Amino acid sequence: MNRRGIAGVAAAVMLALAGAVWAAEHVVSQKGKAFSVKKLIVKVGDTVKFLNEDPFSHNIFSLSDAKSFDLGSYGQGQSKSVTFDKAGTVEVECAVHPDMKVVIEVTK
Amino acid sequence: MSSAGRRLRAACAALGLALLPLLASAAPPLDTPGGAQGALLPRDSRDAAIFRGGLVYSNYCVTCHGINADGNGRAARLYNPRPANLRMSDKNDAYFALIIRMGGEALGRSPFMPPWGAELTDEQTNDLAAYLRSINARPKE
Numbered sequence: 001m002n003r004r005g006i007a008g009v010a011a012a013v014m015l016a017l018a019g020a021v022w023a024a025e026h027v028v029s030q031k032g033k034a035f036s037v038k039k040l041i042v043k044v045g046d047t048v049k050f051l052n053e054d055p056f057s058h059n060i061f062s063l064s065d066a067k068s069f070d071l072g073s074y075g076q077g078q079s080k081s082v083t084f085d086k087a088g089t090v091e092v093e094c095a096v097h098p099d100m101k102v103v104i105e106v107t108k
Numbered sequence: 109m110s111s112a113g114r115r116l117r118a119a120c121a122a123l124g125l126a127l128l129p130l131l132a133s134a135a136p137p138l139d140t141p142g143g144a145q146g147a148l149l150p151r152d153s154r155d156a157a158i159f160r161g162g163l164v165y166s167n168y169c170v171t172c173h174g175i176n177a178d179g180n181g182r183a184a185r186l187y188n189p190r191p192a193n194l195r196m197s198d199k200n201d202a203y204f205a206l207i208i209r210m211g212g213e214a215l216g217r218s219p220f221m222p223p224w225g226a227e228l229t230d231e232q233t234n235d236l237a238a239y240l241r242s243i244n245a246r247p248k249e
Contacts, residue, residue, distance in 0.1 A: 056226035063183055070186045073211065073222040095183070096222050098167055 025081075028102060029053045030060075030094070035102040042106055044087055051079040059095035066090050066106055154238060161239025164232050168224065177243055187220045195245045204237035 023045040029036040031053040042048060050060045052074055060080070061070040066088025071080040073096070084090065084106040094100035149156040165177070174181035177194040184191050199207075208228065212221030224233070 057222065059222045061183060061186060063186070068186060070183070070220065072219065093171075095171060096168070096224070096227050098171070 023047065023083075025049060027051055027079075028092075030058045030100070033094075033097045033100060035092075035100055037102060039103045039105070042084055042104060044085060044106055044108055045083070046106075047081050047083045048104065049079050049081045050092075052076055057096060058100075060092060061095055062090050062092045064088065064090040070095075157235045157238040158242045160232070161235035161237070161242075164228065164236045165239055168228070169236070172220075177240070187218065189218050189220075191218075191221075194240050195243055197240070197244060198246060201234075201237040201241055204240050205233050208233050208236060 024043065025047045026040060026042055027036075027049045028040060029051040033054065040048065050058075050071060052058050053076070055076050057073040057075050059071065059073045062068055066086050067082065067084055067090045069082055071082070074080055084104065087106050087108045090104040090106060092102045092104060149159065165173075166175075169177075170181055171183045172181040172187070172191040173179055173194055174184065174191075178196075179191040179193040181191060197204075207215050207217065207221065209223065209225035211219075211223030213219040214223065228236070
């Protein structure tokens with residue numbers, strides 16, 4: 001591999017590392033059958049940690065096109081994380097508590 | 109408004125006032141037999157349980173199992189195995205109540221079925237089982 005090739009690979013690795021370093025982690029807790037926020041704005045690549053602070057289980061999921069996921073049931077003190085890899089609006093719900101909703105805007 | 113219009117409006121108001129005592133005496137009191145309370149289903153009847161169970165189903169179960177309880181709720185696409193078709197279930201009421209309380213994983217079924225024991229009261233669970241029994245369409249063997 002010539003010098004230019006090596007420089008290109010190095011640049012790509014650095015960019016990837018920079019992305020990993022700059023990606024943020026947000027915490028959204030569940031307490032009193034409610035999310036700690038109604039709306040959250042994150043960047044593509046960011047992670048949201050869903051932390052259960054209630055003494056019973058939650059089951060967080062989303063059916064949105066920008067991110068579909070189901071975290072399954074998890075109890076008090078436990079958390080599960082989701083990385084948002086696509087821009088768009090993600091409506092997050094709890095399968096056990098239909099009134100719980102949070103909207104996550106994923107921006108570029 | 110013309111004077112004829114004012115007269116008509118005043119006549120209507122007077123008629124309404126005159127009819128008020130009549131309407132009040134015609135309506136049965138709420139706390140006597142034959143009143144509005146008497147029209148309700150007896151609280152302990154199976155029909156009442158099925159009615160209440162339908163409300164529980166609509167609030168908690170419909171997202172996955174669907175409005176027709178056939179396993180085609182809006183969240184069904186997230187899951188493999190897909191949510192059960194409850195209309196065709198061969199399980200008895202005790203099993204319904206058990207899997208509702210403990211969730212699918214505890215009974216060797218889908219881990220995506222959450223345990224509802226902390227959310228639903230025993231009455232809600234039993235009502236839900238009664239509702240599921242009432243909509244079961246599985247041919248009897």
